Amino acid sequence: MLAARVNDLICLSRFFSRNTFEKIEKKECGLPHLFYYQVNEPSSSYPPNNGTPINCGELHLPNTEVYLVKELLAGNQKIFEKVFSDLYPLMHSVACSIAGNAIADEIIQEAWVSAIKALPKFEGRSSLKSWLVRIVANEAKTRRRKESRSVSLESMQESWATDPRFDERSHWVNPSSQWHGDTPEELLSAQELEDCLKKNIDKLPENQQVALQMRDAGGLSMEEICNILDVSPSNIRVLLHRARDKVLQVIDHFQQTGEC
Amino acid sequence: MLPSCRQVAVQLSEDRDEKITGFKRFALKLHLSMCRHCRRYGKQLELSTKTINLLAHKSRPDPQLKAALIDHFTQLSVQRKSEDEKPQ
Numbered sequence: 001m002l003a004a005r006v007n008d009l010i011c012l013s014r015f016f017s018r019n020t021f022e023k024i025e026k027k028e029c030g031l032p033h034l035f036y037y038q039v040n041e042p043s044s045s046y047p048p049n050n051g052t053p054i055n056c057g058e059l060h061l062p063n064t065e066v067y068l069v070k071e072l073l074a075g076n077q078k079i080f081e082k083v084f085s086d087l088y089p090l091m092h093s094v095a096c097s098i099a100g101n102a103i104a105d106e107i108i109q110e111a112w113v114s115a116i117k118a119l120p121k122f123e124g125r126s127s128l129k130s131w132l133v134r135i136v137a138n139e140a141k142t143r144r145r146k147e148s149r150s151v152s153l154e155s156m157q158e159s160w161a162t163d164p165r166f167d168e169r170s171h172w173v174n175p176s177s178q179w180h181g182d183t184p185e186e187l188l189s190a191q192e193l194e195d196c197l198k199k200n201i202d203k204l205p206e207n208q209q210v211a212l213q214m215r216d217a218g219g220l221s222m223e224e225i226c227n228i229l230d231v232s233p234s235n236i237r238v239l240l241h242r243a244r245d246k247v248l249q250v251i252d253h254f255q256q257t258g259e260c
Numbered sequence: 261m262l263p264s265c266r267q268v269a270v271q272l273s274e275d276r277d278e279k280i281t282g283f284k285r286f287a288l289k290l291h292l293s294m295c296r297h298c299r300r301y302g303k304q305l306e307l308s309t310k311t312i313n314l315l316a317h318k319s320r321p322d323p324q325l326k327a328a329l330i331d332h333f334t335q336l337s338v339q340r341k342s343e344d345e346k347p348q
């Protein structure tokens with residue numbers, strides 16, 4: 001109870017502190033979080049002067065999000081542009097993995113039109129980011145049915161059990177090679193590898209792709225992904241392991257042969 | 261009972277999403293301390309994950325799409341404001 005009160009006070013004091021929003025970087029699972037806000041020109045209405053700030057406790061949102069939602073509702077174009085650009089890679093990945101690259105941008109457009117319309121009803125039960133990703137995922141699923149893209153949601157039957165990398169006791173018999181390059185930048189300096197990864201990710205079963213994009217590309221939490229996809233955490237973990245293992249094998253093959 | 265390399269490969273991925281704890285963690289660490297192939301797999305798994313993240317961040321929105329949505333956002337905001345300002 002006391003902790004909750006203290007939390008409320010911190011929440012409010014931060015809301016009134018202009019500097020809080022000037023430079024905030026969140027890290028999640030060692031990956032850079034998509035939201036990196038650098039708001040140098042707070043709108044004239046900020047900080048609020050009517051004495052009735054948004055109740056952080058009810059909205060369950062971090063201060064940055066309370067601020068963002070408020071500014072979006074107030075029609076702050078710069079904030080919209082920022083949120084749109086920050087979330088574009090994640091929304092694009094999710095749309096692509098569900099409905100294909102050809103209609104991904106149309107899906108994003110439709111999703112944003114719905115989101116802008118629905119924004120006044122945004123209740124903050126999830127983060128703004130996962131709310132938007134859910135809208136884009138739903139839109140993509142609807143479009144996928146319309147375009148009748150023949151991808152099976154349950155196409156997960158793979159040869160994990162008969163993987164030639166392991167012997168009969170499940171120990172490495174064919175382990176990965178030593179890679180040249182210790183950073184993602186070094187690896188992606190080879191354009192061929194970038195193209196090869198895109199091609200192979202595109203070939204992954206849809207559910208693996210979506211999980212990989214949401215988690216590793218977009219940095220959504222496991223809880224958020226489970227809620228959006230309505231899948232159990234253990235299923236998501238299996239999907240993630242298979243997708244990551246495939247990516248690792250693609251990179252390893254490229255490192256060994258220089259070919260896709 | 262120590263996990264096999266195949267089980268370690270799975271656990272290394274799981275550990276990125278939900279930390280493995282207790283005896284399972286101890287056994288995982290023990291296996292890793294003895295198995296250079298799995299240690300390398302772990303490092304490469306992390307690097308692969310970061311590479312996917314970087315790859316995603318390379319995609320940029322089409323300027324036309326961006327402009328159209330900003331336009332739509334602005335129009336709707338103006339509309340909303342004028343509706344709010346209407347006397348009840």
Ligand SMILES: [Zn+2]
Pocket residue numbers: 172264265268291295297298
């Ligand atoms: Zn091993």
